[in-house]
Every structure is written in C-alpha cells, then in structure tokens.
Amino acid sequence: VFRELGAEVFSIGVEPNGLNINDKVGSTSPAALQQKVVEVRADLGIGFDGDGDRVVLVDHTGTVVDGDEILYIIARERRRQSIDFGGVVGTSMSNLGLELALDALDVPFTRTQVGDRYVMQELKERDWTIGGESSGHIICLDKTTTGDGLVSALQVLTQIQFMEQPLHELAGGMEMYPQTMINVRLPLGTNAATVCALPAIAEAVAKAETRLAGTGRVLLRPSGTEPVIRVMVEGQDQSLVDECCKRISSVVEMQL
Numbered sequence: 001v002f003r004e005l006g007a008e009v010f011s012i013g014v015e016p017n018g019l020n021i022n023d024k025v026g027s028t029s030p031a032a033l034q035q036k037v038v039e040v041r042a043d044l045g046i047g048f049d050g051d052g053d054r055v056v057l058v059d060h061t062g063t064v065v066d067g068d069e070i071l072y073i074i075a076r077e078r079r080r081q082s083i084d085f086g087g088v089v090g091t092s093m094s095n096l097g098l099e100l101a102l103d104a105l106d107v108p109f110t111r112t113q114v115g116d117r118y119v120m121q122e123l124k125e126r127d128w129t130i131g132g133e134s135s136g137h138i139i140c141l142d143k144t145t146t147g148d149g150l151v152s153a154l155q156v157l158t159q160i161q162f163m164e165q166p167l168h169e170l171a172g173g174m175e176m177y178p179q180t181m182i183n184v185r186l187p188l189g190t191n192a193a194t195v196c197a198l199p200a201i202a203e204a205v206a207k208a209e210t211r212l213a214g215t216g217r218v219l220l221r222p223s224g225t226e227p228v229i230r231v232m233v234e235g236q237d238q239s240l241v242d243e244c245c246k247r248i249s250s251v252v253e254m255q256l
Helices: 031-040 067-080 096-104 116-126 149-163 167-171 192-196 199-212 238-254
Strands: 044-048 055-059 088-091 109-112 130-132 138-140 179-185 216-222 228-235
Touching: 031 044, 031 055, 044 149, 055 067, 055 149, 055 167, 067 088, 067 096, 067 130, 067 138, 067 149, 067 167, 088 096, 088 116, 096 109, 109 116, 116 130, 116 138, 138 149, 149 167, 179 238, 192 216, 192 228, 199 216, 199 228, 199 238, 216 238, 228 238
Parallel strands: 088 109, 088 130
Antiparallel strands: 044 055, 130 138, 179 228, 216 228
C-alpha cells in the first residue's frame, strides 16, 4: 500500500518462520524500528503487531508516537475538517495528556476498561466513530468496522501530506504525562480484586492522590492475562510519579 502511494519503503521483520511473530519487532517492540528510521534517515517508521490491528509510529528522530498520540492526531484532523465524530473513547490506561489535549480542542473524551471490545462497545453506544488504546489499537468506524493498523497509519499519513508537517510536529500538540507502572505478582489463588480493596492499599492510594494534588492519577488494575496487580501512577513530575508508584506497590506487596 505504501509503495503504491509513492513512498520509498524499507521493510524489517517481514520474514516469518512460524515462531517469530512479534519477536523483537513491530508495535510491541519498536526498538528495531526506531534504530532503522534513524539509520536510513526515513521521514517516519510504521510498526504493526503480528495480526495487523495495532500500529505505532516513529518520527524521524527515532521517537515513538503511540496510540494516544495517534488518536489525538486523528481527532484534531477531523475537528479541523469539521467532521462530526462525536468524541473519542480511550481506556483507563490512556495518557492524561490525551484527555487534556482533547479538552483543549473541545472534544469529548471518555474511558473504558482496557480492551478493544470495550472501546468498540462504548463507541457504538455513544454513536461515536474514533477510539482506541495506548498500544496502538485504533478504531475509526467512519473508515472501517474494526481496529486496523494500516487504516490507522493512513489517517496520520494523510494529515502529514496535507499539512506538510513532519510527524513530530503533528504529535507535538499533545503533552504526554510521565507514567510509571509496576506489576505486583500475586501468590497462586489470590483474589486480585479483594487485595485492591484492602484498607491499607486504599489509604496508600489516597495519600498518593493527595501528593499529586490534582495533576495526576492513580490506577490499580488486576491483569486479565496474568496473576498480577498493575499499579500505575501518572502525573506532571516524573520523580514524584516514580516515588508514588513504588510506595503503593510496596504496600500491595506487604498485604500479600
């Protein structure tokens, strides 16, 4: 597709052997893509995951542009063209910077549980057309019926071409807030939801929220795929975010 549109394409990670899906390449491991973009002095890099529903981009400096930033670029372009898309659906893991940037554009924003099926459900219930996750699973219901990394990439490339701006400038309108996550592994048979509801943990979260003073947020989330509790803290100050995340995680560990 990109070659037919006139791009010079350098391909990496495109020789499958049946076992190497997502192995140190693509949207889940963008380091090789970042290196290649800088090496060949490309305008940008595009990384898909193995089944092609997710995409992350890399600007010419080698900096990753993730799903939250892609959502912002797409929404801003729709707003510029006065296209009615309702609002944007993100998840509990969507960066606070996305919410604030969309608010500055007067674009409604709501969060769901992590998972593209929840994003899709919310889009349909609200009759909106744009949603997605930080991982790069973007849904543009005005273009297709499901998450599609190729379609998502083309939305951004269209704006790069039209605005005659490089990717890093398009993404620069959104300030990403520092975000730290620690996975606390649970003993076999432990109920994660019960642990998250313990008074000592609730107190630790409340103290962290007080320290963040309205400039960040705390999220405790049992993983749906492994026996861990994900402790995520987000805010303007990286050192404070790191400190709060470590403190809450240590409290969680002490309760196990």
